[in-house]
Each structure stands twice: as structure tokens, then as C-alpha cells.
Amino acid sequence: MDTSPNVPDHPQEPQSYQGFQATSEAPKPRRSRTPLIAGAAVLAVVLLGGVLHRTLPGLVGEPEPEPVAVEEALAAYAGEYLLGEPAWHLDTSRLAQEVAEAWTEHVDDVGFSEQVAHDDFDAGIEFLALEERIEAPKNGADYRNDVVLTHNTWYAQLRDGSLASDGDPVQNPEDIKVLGNVEPWTIQYVVKADSDIHTLEDLAGARMVFPWADTEGLEQSALVLLAAGVDPLSVEVLTEEWLSRDAFVDGSADVLLQWDQVSNAELDHHERQGSEVRVLEIPEEVGETLGLIDPSYTNLTVEAGTLPNQDEDINLVATWETLYAHADLDDELVQELVRVVYEDLGEHTRYADVTPVESALAGVDPDDVHPGAARYLREQGVL
Numbered sequence: 001m002d003t004s005p006n007v008p009d010h011p012q013e014p015q016s017y018q019g020f021q022a023t024s025e026a027p028k029p030r031r032s033r034t035p036l037i038a039g040a041a042v043l044a045v046v047l048l049g050g051v052l053h054r055t056l057p058g059l060v061g062e063p064e065p066e067p068v069a070v071e072e073a074l075a076a077y078a079g080e081y082l083l084g085e086p087a088w089h090l091d092t093s094r095l096a097q098e099v100a101e102a103w104t105e106h107v108d109d110v111g112f113s114e115q116v117a118h119d120d121f122d123a124g125i126e127f128l129a130l131e132e133r134i135e136a137p138k139n140g141a142d143y144r145n146d147v148v149l150t151h152n153t154w155y156a157q158l159r160d161g162s163l164a165s166d167g168d169p170v171q172n173p174e175d176i177k178v179l180g181n182v183e184p185w186t187i188q189y190v191v192k193a194d195s196d197i198h199t200l201e202d203l204a205g206a207r208m209v210f211p212w213a214d215t216e217g218l219e220q221s222a223l224v225l226l227a228a229g230v231d232p233l234s235v236e237v238l239t240e241e242w243l244s245r246d247a248f249v250d251g252s253a254d255v256l257l258q259w260d261q262v263s264n265a266e267l268d269h270h271e272r273q274g275s276e277v278r279v280l281e282i283p284e285e286v287g288e289t290l291g292l293i294d295p296s297y298t299n300l301t302v303e304a305g306t307l308p309n310q311d312e313d314i315n316l317v318a319t320w321e322t323l324y325a326h327a328d329l330d331d332e333l334v335q336e337l338v339r340v341v342y343e344d345l346g347e348h349t350r351y352a353d354v355t356p357v358e359s360a361l362a363g364v365d366p367d368d369v370h371p372g373a374a375r376y377l378r379e380q381g382v383l
Contacts (some may be wrong), residue, residue: 005348019243034207050096077333078109084130084145086123086154087116095183095321096149099341102348106340110333115145118129120310123154124165129327131170146329147337149182152296152322152363153216159368165374177370179323179338180360182345183261184300184354186316189254190248190267193253193276193309197254199227200280209238209247211266217259223297224282227289249275260315261301271308279307281314290317291363320355320363334372343362357382 100112106348115129115136129145130133136143137348157163171177189208191197203225205207210217218239222232238253242257245266247253248316256277258266270277287299300318304310325334330349342357355378361369366383377383 006324016067016334030345035056048143067229070112075109075332077330078114081146082143083112083125085150086121086126086150093149095349098348098352099149099182099323100354102340102345103337107333107336108219110336112147115143122166123150124158124163124169125167126150126159127163127170127173127176127324128165130176130324131172134167146325147179148324149321150324151185152181152320153220153294155260155297155322155324156294175327177323177327177373178361178364178368178376179325179334179370179373180341180357181320181322181355181362181364182341183321183354184318184359185259186262186300186302186318187217187224187282188258188260188316189280189282190258190270190277191254191280192251193278194255195278197280200225200230200282200286204230204234206254207236207247207251208257209245209250210257211296214259217257218264220259220319221257223290223293227286227293228283245269259319261274262300262306266369267308276309279314282317284315287315287316295365296320296363318362322364327370329370329372331370331372331375334370338376339371342376 007129029292045075051238081103083096083100085093087093089379096114100114103110103112125134126148127150129143130148133144135141154163155176158176159168161173180232189200196265197203208221208223218237221237225232225235234256237257240248248256256266258264260266268281284299287297290297291299296319298315298318298320302310302314302316304312323337338360342360343356346354357377360377360380360382366374369377369383374383
């Protein structure tokens with residue numbers, strides 16, 4: 001069967017399709033109006049588009065490019081950090097929590113959490129954790145502190161080599177630097193408002209209670225009394241916690257010794273109970289003498305009305321809750337941390353007496369200040 005295409009070899013007759021006859025004759029030429037009309041329409045659109053583009057920008061013409069989101073670069077020091085603090089039973093203080101919260105909120109790209117390296121109030125181990133990684137008692141994981149909050153008296157002992165520690169000693173204490181004081185702690189001799197004891201000299205022969213068997217607090221009291229010319233052994237000291245408050249309240253003891261915040265829970269308790277008390281002034285010359293022995297001790301003026309039954313300004317001797325970091329902590333980060341402490345921390349604290357920036361370096365050797373902290377403190381005229 002032939003499957004080749006059927007191509008005729010002779011002219012074909014015209015085919016008729018429903019009344020329209022196709023012819024082999026060439027059609028007569030005629031004018032076509034379609035191209036002219038289409039051209040005019042295109043020209044009108046172009047001209048009109050140009051006018052609209054000039055008079056109504058954005059309505060006609062190329063669409064505006066959509067904005068492209070640009071991610072901001074993170075700070076060079078971005079990351080998670082640890083704030084260490086010596087504490088009993090692995091519980092950080094409210095102040096440490098508030099400092100960590102303030103830093104996390106006010107320093108971009110940074111998160112801070114609190115860490116306790118030891119359950120026995122060991123400042124030496126916290127300082128060591130600034131220098132090297134140590135094992136955490138909670139979970140056994142090793143870690144390193146970035147900042148430490150602790151008393152400046154322990155830092156002074158660290159620098160002179162007298163700080164006892166259950167762990168290894170800090171190898172290079174000169175690399176542990178000061179960021180700034182945060183809160184003053186004061187030595188307070190509390191007496192009844194109607195007591196015959198009005199000066200430190202009157203403490204000779206008195207019975208004094210101290211709520212905690214804390215050797216540092218007792219040592220501080222002994223130094224104060226010696227600087228005031230009072231023999232510490234002439235004061236009978238009771239340290240049993242269970243009898244301290246009761247002995248003072250019922251009159252068995254004449255004096256309540258405290259090493260605490262300027263305004264503190266113990267004073268608040270006596271006021272709530274209707275017990276009238278007052279705090280003895282520590283003369284400025286006593287504070288100056290202590291400062292010669294240990295620069296950690298400074299004089300602190302307490303404004304009238306701050307303490308119970310305080311009608312005028314008085315002087316107390318203060319030590320400080322201070323922030324420390326290793327010299328290798330980023331300078332720019334440290335500058336930001338210090339700024340937040342003195343500009344923003346106050347709005348995060350309910351009970352702490354956050355020190356003003358003017359007292360940031362009270363009792364501090366300028367050579368011990370971290371370079372990043374020094375930047376900010378120079379801007380404030382403190383250094």
C-alpha cells in the first residue's frame with residue numbers, strides 16, 4: 001500500500017467552502033486601515049504615558065523598587081556571659097540578679113546570668129573563675145566567670161596575697177580589674193533610742209550581739225574600735241544567731257552590730273515592731289585611720305532621715321559591693337556594662353542603695369581599673 005503523500009502533479013480546481021470561493025487569481029490590491037489605526041493608538045498611549053509620568057510620578061511608569069531588609073551587624077562582643085558571686089548554698093543575691101537583668105536589657109546583643117562557683121561563700125574561687133575555667137558545683141560542668149560581684153575587702157586581700165580559699169589561688173591577681181563600686185555596706189552599731197550609749201567610746205563595757213558568726217564582720221568592728229581608741233576586748237560579744245535579736249529587744253544586750261546595706265531589713269523590722277532605735281555615728285577621723293590600714297574602708301555621709309531617729313547627717317564607715325572582671329574582657333563591652341550600672345541600674349533595684357558614679361572608685365587604686373571602665377569614668381570626670 002502506497003503511503004507516500006498525495007501530491008498532485010497538475011493544477012487543482014478551486015475548492016468551494018460554504019459560499020466563499022478561493023481563486024488562484026491574485027487579489028486586487030486594497031488599502032488596509034488596520035496598521036494606521038494601531039499606530040495612532042500606540043502613539044497616543046506613549047504620549048499620554050509620558051505626560052502622566054511627569055505629572056503623576058509613581059502612577060505611571062516603572063514600579064518603585066521594594067525596600068530590601070538589611071540586617072544590622074551584631075556587636076563584636078555579642079554573646080552570653082556569667083556574673084559570679086560568692087554566696088551561701090549557691091543562692092545569688094537580689095543585687096546580682098538585678099545587675100544581670102539590667103545588663104541583659106540595656107546592652108545590645110548581650111545576655112547575662114548569675115553563677116555561684118562554691119556553696120561556702122568563697123570569694124577566692126569566684127576570682128579564680130575569672131582567670132580560668134573551673135567546675136561548677138551544681139552540675140559539674142566547667143565554666144568561667146566574666147564578671148564577679150563581691151566585697152572590696154576581699155579584693156584587697158586578693159591583691160596582697162592574704163585571701164584564703166578552698167581552691168587554687170589566683171595566679172595573676174594583677175589581671176583582675178575593677179569595674180566600679182555598686183553599693184555601700186556599712187558597719188552599724190545600733191542602740192535603743194533612749195540608750196545612754198552615744199559614742200563609740202561609750203561601747204567599752206557594753207554587751208553587743210552580732211546576728212551572724214561572721215569573722216569578717218567581727219574583725220571590721222575590732223578595727224573600728226581600735227581606730228576609735230576602744231579596746232575591742234572591753235566589749236562582750238554574743239554571736240549566737242538564735243538569741244541576737246531577742247537579746248537586743250529584751251535589753252539583755254546593749255548594742256546590735258550590723259555589717260549591711262545602709263537601709264536594711266533589720267532596721268526595718270525594728271521600726272515595724274515599734275521599737276525605737278538609732279545608729280551611732282563613726283567619726284570621720286576613725287574612717288581615715290581605717291583607710292590608712294586598708295583603703296577598702298572609706299567614709300560615707302548618710303543624709304538626715306535615712307536611718308531611724310536620724311535628725312542630721314552622720315558619718316559611717318563603708319566597704320563596697322564592687323564589680324570585677326579579668327583584663328581580657330572586651331573593653332567596649334566593659335564600657336557599656338559600667339554605663340548601665342550608673343545610668344540604668346537604679347530602675348531595676350528595689351532595695352539596693354546604688355552608688356552614684358561619683359563614688360564609683362571610692363577606695364579604689366586608679367591603676368586597678370579596667371581600661372573599658374576607665375573610658376566611661378573619664379567621660380564622667382571621675383578618673
